[in-house]
Amino acid sequence: MPKNNKERLLIFALGGLGEIGKNMYVIQYADDIVVVDAGLKFPEEEMLGIDLVIPDVSYLVENKEKVRAIILTHGHEDHIGGLSYVLKEINVPVYGTKLTLGLVESKLKEANILSESKLILVNNESEIQLGALKVSFFKVNHSIPDAVGVVIDTPEGVVVHTGDFKFDLTPVNNQMADIHKMAEIGKKGVLALLSDSTNAEREGHTGSERSVGESISEVFRKAKQRIIVATFASNIHRIQQVVDASIAYDRKITIVGRSMVNVVNIGIELGYLHVPEGMIVDVDEINKLPADRVVILSTGSQGEPMSALTRMARSTHRKLDIMPGDTVIISATPIPGNEKYVARTVDQLFRIGANVIYGGSISGVHVSGHGSQEELKLMLNFMRPKFFIPIHGEYRMLRLHSDLAESIGIPRENIFLLDNGDTIEISNGKARYGSKIPVGNVLIDGLGVGDVGNIVLRDRKLLSQDGILVVVVTLSKQNATILSGPDIISRGFVYVRESEELLEEANRLVTVTLQKLMIENVNEWSSLKNSVRDVLGRFLYEQTRRRPMILPIIMEV
Amino acid sequence: MPKNNKERLLIFALGGLGEIGKNMYVIQYADDIVVVDAGLKFPEEEMLGIDLVIPDVSYLVENKEKVRAIILTHGHEDHIGGLSYVLKEINVPVYGTKLTLGLVESKLKEANILSESKLILVNNESEIQLGALKVSFFKVNHSIPDAVGVVIDTPEGVVVHTGDFKFDLTPVNNQMADIHKMAEIGKKGVLALLSDSTNAEREGHTGSERSVGESISEVFRKAKQRIIVATFASNIHRIQQVVDASIAYDRKITIVGRSMVNVVNIGIELGYLHVPEGMIVDVDEINKLPADRVVILSTGSQGEPMSALTRMARSTHRKLDIMPGDTVIISATPIPGNEKYVARTVDQLFRIGANVIYGGSISGVHVSGHGSQEELKLMLNFMRPKFFIPIHGEYRMLRLHSDLAESIGIPRENIFLLDNGDTIEISNGKARYGSKIPVGNVLIDGLGVGDVGNIVLRDRKLLSQDGILVVVVTLSKQNATILSGPDIISRGFVYVRESEELLEEANRLVTVTLQKLMIENVNEWSSLKNSVRDVLGRFLYEQTRRRPMILPIIMEV
Numbered sequence A, B: 001m002p003k004n005n006k007e008r009l010l011i012f013a014l015g016g017l018g019e020i021g022k023n024m025y026v027i028q029y030a031d032d033i034v035v036v037d038a039g040l041k042f043p044e045e046e047m048l049g050i051d052l053v054i055p056d057v058s059y060l061v062e063n064k065e066k067v068r069a070i071i072l073t074h075g076h077e078d079h080i081g082g083l084s085y086v087l088k089e090i091n092v093p094v095y096g097t098k099l100t101l102g103l104v105e106s107k108l109k110e111a112n113i114l115s116e117s118k119l120i121l122v123n124n125e126s127e128i129q130l131g132a133l134k135v136s137f138f139k140v141n142h143s144i145p146d147a148v149g150v151v152i153d154t155p156e157g158v159v160v161h162t163g164d165f166k167f168d169l170t171p172v173n174n175q176m177a178d179i180h181k182m183a184e185i186g187k188k189g190v191l192a193l194l195s196d197s198t199n200a201e202r203e204g205h206t207g208s209e210r211s212v213g214e215s216i217s218e219v220f221r222k223a224k225q226r227i228i229v230a231t232f233a234s235n236i237h238r239i240q241q242v243v244d245a246s247i248a249y250d251r252k253i254t255i256v257g258r259s260m261v262n263v264v265n266i267g268i269e270l271g272y273l274h275v276p277e278g279m280i281v282d283v284d285e286i287n288k289l290p291a292d293r294v295v296i297l298s299t300g301s302q303g304e305p306m307s308a309l310t311r312m313a314r315s316t317h318r319k320l321d322i323m324p325g326d327t328v329i330i331s332a333t334p335i336p337g338n339e340k341y342v343a344r345t346v347d348q349l350f351r352i353g354a355n356v357i358y359g360g361s362i363s364g365v366h367v368s369g370h371g372s373q374e375e376l377k378l379m380l381n382f383m384r385p386k387f388f389i390p391i392h393g394e395y396r397m398l399r400l401h402s403d404l405a406e407s408i409g410i411p412r413e414n415i416f417l418l419d420n421g422d423t424i425e426i427s428n429g430k431a432r433y434g435s436k437i438p439v440g441n442v443l444i445d446g447l448g449v450g451d452v453g454n455i456v457l458r459d460r461k462l463l464s465q466d467g468i469l470v471v472v473v474t475l476s477k478q479n480a481t482i483l484s485g486p487d488i489i490s491r492g493f494v495y496v497r498e499s500e501e502l503l504e505e506a507n508r509l510v511t512v513t514l515q516k517l518m519i520e521n522v523n524e525w526s527s528l529k530n531s532v533r534d535v536l537g538r539f540l541y542e543q544t545r546r547r548p549m550i551l552p553i554i555m556e557v
Helices: A058-062 A083-088 A100-112 A177-187 A209-222 A236-248 A260-268 A308-313 A339-352 A373-383 A395-409 A453-468 A502-517 A525-544 B057-064 B083-089 B096-112 B181-189 B209-222 B236-248 B258-269 B308-312 B339-352 B375-385 B394-407 B455-468 B499-519 B526-546
Strands: A009-015 A025-030 A032-036 A054-055 A066-069 A092-097 A119-121 A125-130 A132-137 A148-154 A159-161 A192-196 A227-230 A250-256 A294-298 A327-330 A353-359 A387-393 A424-427 A430-433 A441-445 A468-476 A479-492 A549-555 B007-013 B023-027 B032-038 B052-055 B068-069 B094-096 B119-121 B127-132 B133-139 B148-154 B157-161 B192-196 B227-230 B253-256 B295-299 B327-330 B355-357 B387-391 B423-427 B430-433 B441-445 B466-474 B483-493 B550-557
Touching: A009 A159, A009 A453, A025 A159, A032 A132, A032 B032, A058 A083, A066 A125, A066 A132, A083 A100, A083 B483, A092 A100, A100 A260, A132 B227, A148 B052, A159 A177, A159 B181, A192 A373, A192 B157, A209 A227, A209 A236, A227 B094, A236 A250, A236 A260, A236 A294, A250 A260, A250 A468, A250 B094, A260 A294, A294 A308, A308 A339, A339 A353, A339 B394, A387 A395, A387 A424, A395 B339, A424 A479, A441 B339, A453 A549, A453 B455, A468 A502, A468 A525, A468 B466, A468 B550, A479 A502, A479 B550, A502 A525, A525 A549, A549 B375, A549 B466, B007 B052, B023 B148, B023 B157, B023 B209, B023 B375, B023 B499, B032 B227, B052 B083, B052 B133, B057 B387, B068 B127, B068 B133, B094 B096, B096 B119, B096 B258, B096 B394, B157 B181, B209 B236, B209 B327, B227 B308, B236 B253, B236 B258, B236 B295, B236 B327, B253 B258, B258 B295, B308 B339, B327 B339, B339 B355, B339 B430, B375 B394, B387 B394, B387 B423, B466 B499, B466 B526, B483 B499, B499 B526
Parallel strands: A032 A066, A066 A092, A092 A119, A159 A192, A192 A387, A227 A294, A227 A327, A250 A294, A327 A353, A468 A549, B032 B068, B068 B094, B094 B119, B157 B192, B192 B387, B227 B295, B227 B327, B253 B295, B327 B355, B466 B550
Antiparallel strands: A009 A025, A009 A424, A025 A032, A054 A441, A125 A132, A132 A148, A148 A159, A424 A430, A468 A479, B007 B023, B007 B423, B023 B032, B052 B441, B127 B133, B133 B148, B148 B157, B423 B430, B466 B483
């Protein structure tokens, strides 16, 4: 008997494919939808003035009554950062592990929606029945504790979503990935695997977090003055290792940077970070201690202009100064696009006379949280899925991950290299491409969610390149004369005092143009405006090879 | 007898220290000035709308009659790109090797100043007497042929400027660096060494250009369809190796990208590039050949949005398409800041189905043109200078190069870590810091040279973030009423159609504010304008958390 058309498994992404960030994957069987993650993305360079980017969730809003849950794999921004926006549209239950929910709570509180949200705690042994879908978990290693992979048991078979993972054989918290459970899942048979592609370009194995602890400890051993460590706030393992080194070398720690303070507090409160009483002191206290008893744990590992480290490097931090001879550890690698900011911060620190340990992978003070090629192949081998969908990565990473899957024996036709919105329909063990789901970037600018679109961005781009020229003129149409103006006001175009002649000539040109048109009885505003724009645009381009935005304002009395 | 105060050696940089780009170093003895290089720099991210940056040469203009020459070390943009601007200010003789002058000529021709320029050809055996200074040269290896180091014999002793260099023991053109000459120069005694710091962060040795040829040849051997190679136009050695591989595998070449066509022509004409007759064909010809006989040599190795490779990747090139199965070699590494552009191009190429060879150092299809730490130490050992000034690099590179110099035995107090404009005065064998020379960035925007300064850039930045709001209103002050307006026009702020309410409310607020002020008899334009700006700014920030530029235009009738 043929099944109802609805009784098929749908797999697609609302975000996370062809990009790093805004991860959001959807598994739907008939009328049951489970969403994995709700992340944000930081804006691309050309998204001028934009603060954040989240996925367009129209599909979920339209199918509100079918969405059973959002499952969170871990507490990084690219997996949970969109949640507060999404929950305002569809208030569905959210499942996550302890640390993940701890971080989510603090976000939802800030967004004023914590009280109406439904957060449900799970662990790697939980099983949740969500309509026809049964969800369970397995522990993975990542650069934040409490990260899990997700197993979704569907009537068509088992779908596995790895979350972000690496295989760390000597993890800092001794919490190995559930490799036995993974082996068991794979042995029972996996229909489809969705696996993290971030490091698909890297050969070999990613280093163990513990090796970073050893490098950091070595730096501590040699440091004679203050030690400043900058890292990602969410990397609690890394922070633990800084704490351990501080204990070993009898130093106290002060924490700077809002997110660092926040995560350390949550980490301690929930038992993920173990810090002896009295070890963390506030900034005023630390300034009273001798330099060789001080550690400053800080945000700013990406050289972010407003971060604590950048302010210290520029000597503009309100309370903390870096002195010649201090040691600064930048325990991170630059996220693509941030290389220049990090380099600038390193330069500023060197100028102050600090000893800077940077360039994570060479100096040993950083390892990635994502598995390299051998680990990706290990995961593929554990799961031995029938169908493979590389996720979480830019196109070339997904592509290289596909090649890895093929290399371990998955036939090319069973590998689906998708874009956001591309759907895979699986029915009776057969997979095929389904119809596309609408997807997109929702831009957050200040309080605005989605009110900045392509036109606004295009204007910002134009304004940023050559500025703007406003031409104001008051006309009397009755006697075809200019009553006042033209006045030309420019911003971001030329330095006015050095370009008086140019602007006077522009002024004269507008006057002549308007007078001529009025004599010819051309009176429609739009014609007058267009003529001013054309004439002035041409003149300015000839004279300067620039194309400022020209805004003619013609008043009539 | 004490020497005249003027009889001292001055060394400083007008550009190139604390930055990569706009190299310009000055050696002055009494009334004789020799300038080494006149480069440009590409704009930093925050220099919105700027095309190029050149050094401020006020010092040279003020001392015009003392400037004996500009000596060019090689033909890269960061060494010759500022020349056409500088020569317009001071038309002094320019000395360079054959290829360097070939490239300079084409630049000066474009700037319409070739005929009045004085270009003088030199080679590694030339000696030039310039007042009290005698200038000679030694060959170095670099990623462009005909690169030289400069020896300046002064009454105080010998100053050596390495130019950009590496030690390539198996160079493609068999032109080894003049290591014997370098040894001899060092043996005779060097007072001060200025040496390239670009790769001071890299351990070991930089690979030989010849190894790239082998990797490229291996890719050619495997390729079954078209091969597209993108590299820097100026890397003639690289281009020669692509030509050689094309000969070996019986492929014809077409050249795309304006600068690539230009440099290849100059390279062939001057005898630096050896291409068999009929090997290079035009685009229309190449499209008639079978795919396995085709090589496309292209610009765009930095993912530049308008380059030939990027256009091919986006399928918007007028004549050339990349097909699934074609092989693309990106024979370069991204310059810091370009990583994202390159990644985007690689992604687009993969999407088309091309086989992309990228990530230069891992895939072997690129090596740097600058020496790594062991080579820098070798240069230091050849020269054994009394004083050392690391040049050509961001601060951390100069700093690490200083450490290298110290490691080979140069005392710390003889190493000068300078900024642009810092001067070293050497007299009677003693060096000390002299007074600072004015330096700076001159921004080129279109035809404007230096007419864009901090205020214009700050406005562009503001405009790019949140756009602009122009408020136009006509008042009758006599009867304290608003005659027309307020009209609010916005660009780059919000999508107007979705923000009608906000703009209406803003409008009402301006009306109320102005009426109130006029009733209170506040009539000065500046007060009215400031009030509108303040009230509106506050309101919009409250409502949107954005701060658009607000431009009140108040007309009076």
